[in-house]
Ligand code: GTQ
């Protein structure tokens with residue numbers, strides 16, 4: 318809030334403090350210490366049927382060699398034109414035609430891709446080739462080199478998320494382009510990804526855990542198997558967290574991923590958390606109420622769950638699977654994670 322002190326009263330103590338670059342906490346605490354979080358953005362839904370034509374146009378109008386990434390970022394207009402999906406996070410869809418290569422680079426923001434229609438593409442992460450089958454999650458942790466290639470005979474689309482807005486707020490972004498003509502970058506096999514591909518098994522002399530998961534590729538097939546095996550919660554939903562196999566914690570310190578299987582017709586228990594989420598509908602249809610809003614969704618739609626909004630999901634006409642990317646692990650590290658059930 319702007320100063321309430323009228324400039325016309327030079328003897329006013331508050332005005333004199335302000336002139337001396339001092340603010341009285343008693344006058345400001347309501348502004349600087351709100352009693353609860355209030356997200357700047359209402360929840361928002363981006364429908365795949367509205368996005369898809371633009372992915373097609375992007376391929377024909379934007380040559381891959383002219384751009385860093387051919388990604389369409391989902392923007393909530395509540396951020397006044399800023400490139401933000403919800404606080405701390407962006408979600409996007411990237412499209413690659415056969416033969417397209419998205420050149421190598423690295424950066425301090427953390428990113429993930431979730432393969433929606435990406436079978437036949439590969440992401441190379443720090444010298445490891447990660448194939449992309451439907452439902453695979455691929456991590457590109459901070460400062461890991463990565464590039465993408467479509468070696469299939471069809472157009473490929475995947476969902477990306479990254480914590481670019483968080484890193485901008487902290488002004489901690491570094492970005493390094495790689496060598497676009499390096500063949501060595503692309504001519505690699507799965508490399509050390511093999512060391513982490515067997516769940517529950519690890520080399521006895523595996524190096525101490527780095528900040529992020531040493532495993533970069535989480536196959537969709539394994540996630541679907543576990544979702545089917547997990548016991549349902551009291552509301553019928555089954556939730557898995559993608560974890561760092563060396564720690565059992567989140568995959569990255571500031572990006573945290575989940576998959577949820579919703580039973581048909583049974584709403585999940587309304588819950589709110591202090592962190593932010595972007596939900597991708599992997600399969601099925603249904604609806605979610607987020608705060609005051611209700612969205613009907615179907616496959617490949619994306620919606621935001623800004624912090625401290627009660628959310629409840631309901632699948633209809635069969636089970637539905639959601640993929641959720643959040644900043645929860647960052648909140649946990651700052652001891653700011655809280656949750657409430659209604
Ligand atoms: O593919 O490396 O959607 O760096 C945003 C930032 C994709 C990528 C995005 C990125 C990438």
Ligand code: FE2
Nearest residue numbers: 422424428463
């Ligand atoms: Fe990147």
